[in-house]
Amino acid sequence: MTDSATRDPAALRMLDAAEALIRRHGPAKATVVDVARALGMSHGNVYRHFPSKAALREAVVARWLHAVVEPLEPILADPTPAPERLIRYIRTLAGLKRQKVLGDPELFAAYHLLAEEHRDAVAAHVATLRGHLATILHQGTAAGDWRVADPEGTAVLLLEATMRFHHPHHVRDQAGDETAPARLEAILGLLVKGLRPN
Amino acid sequence: MTDSATRDPAALRMLDAAEALIRRHGPAKATVVDVARALGMSHGNVYRHFPSKAALREAVVARWLHAVVEPLEPILADPTPAPERLIRYIRTLAGLKRQKVLGDPELFAAYHLLAEEHRDAVAAHVATLRGHLATILHQGTAAGDWRVADPEGTAVLLLEATMRFHHPHHVRDQAGDETAPARLEAILGLLVKGLRPN
Known part of the structure; x- marks a missing residue:
């Protein structure tokens, strides 16, 4: 999702409409045409915020993925120890x-199809998760919980070693x-025991 | 693959013929009909070893998966320490x-399709891998490298934590x-560091 789309109430209404259409x-x-019709406005109005169908869909996917990231953010600033x-x-x-x-397998399937078309949005999502884990790893190094020389690289390892439990393909099965x-x-x-010093 | 199919040279020739047909x-x-034709024999002859198309295909998949397991078996009896x-x-x-x-993406794709139809053969394959890892974990406990109370359960964890690197879906990507x-x-x-005692 672009910054302007995040902030602009009109763009947010268009994304809401797109989500409702996908759900139904x-x-x-x-x-763009369906969203314009649903909101009773001109196509040009929607195109001003989302210059193509691809841009609209990518923004929808980005917002969907952002809903996963948002509840994770408070964990970064929490005062409990980094390993925990x-x-x-x-x-x-x-x-x-x-x-x-x-929770809603059909809606998930619809979004999953969209996400397959918009790998950039998915890559940005994974980069956010990786950045968060790198932050926690860095905090743990600063606190003496472990000494992780490459927090970004180690974040990749942690996501890969647990993908069975968060990769959509496996979660579905x-x-x-x-x-x-x-x-x-x-x-x-x-x-985490493996990360700790001997 | 049933024991009789493993041992019987006629059944092995039928599996070879089936593999050649899949490859081509x-x-x-x-x-069964194609295999009989390829070997210039009656259908009845093939049916005697593989009572249905499903049985033939399952045996083909089992043999394909066995080719992965075979080179792993010597690792179980090797004298080097269990963690290694x-x-x-x-x-x-x-x-x-x-x-x-x-190495051969098209042949892999063909076998992968067959394997999706024969989940029992795949489950047996995964059970073999799990059993092997449980054996090594047990050996490590006996040698004092670690104390693993549930080798079978821990074997599942190790396979899941590394699936990114051996699950066909991910290896392909x-x-x-x-x-x-x-x-x-x-x-x-x-x-492995996580498995070791503090």
Whole structure:
């Protein structure tokens, strides 16, 4: 989502309309023409904020992904020790993804299709998660919890080692998998112990 | 693959013929009729070993998956310490999968389609990998390298935490990802350090 789209109330109304259309009719309906019709305004009005169907869809995907990131942000500024927050961050991320995928599977499928078309928005989302984890790793190094020389690189490792629990492809296959949260905790336990000095 | 199919030279010839057909014409060609024609024998002859198309295809998938497991087996009996062998096992598994997926992407795609239809063969394959890792974990406990109370459960965790590097879905997306082996080593380092006593 561009900054202007985030701030402008008209653009936000257009994104709301696009989301409502996707929810009701599937991803094919997220077009400038459909959004204009739904809001009873001219196409030109929508094009002023979203210069193409692709731009509109990318903004919709970015906002959808942002809804996962937002509840994670307070974990960065929390006063509890970094190792604990690292675990809480990934646990919460997995829970939010699980909730999105399993809570409304059809809406998830529609957004997933859109996201496949807009890999840039997905890449930006993953970069945000990586940056957050790097921040916590850096805070832990500063506090003497561990000595992580390359927080960005280590953030990649932590996301990869837990992808079974937050990658949409796997979360979808996990609907009846009730021991998944316990397995994630065990993996996080091993990884955080692995980060700590001997 | 059933035991009789493994041992019987006639059944092995039928599996070879099925593999050659898949390689040349794609997965649709792995049928009893096609195999009988390719070997110039009666359908009845093939049906005696593989009572249905599904049985034939499942045996083909099982043999394909077995080709990944076979080179891993010597690692179980190797005299080097368990932590080192645990890392070597998963590193070798990832290398073999990578080789299969990237070495002949079209053949892989054909087998992958068959495997999606025969989840039992895939589940048996994963159970074998899990059993192998549980053996190494058990050996490490016996040698005092770590104290792992539930080797089977811990084997599941180790496979899940490294799935980015051996799950076909991800390996396929990794064609140009040259730092993947180094990242796997780093994750294995964290996990094995996490398993060790304080």
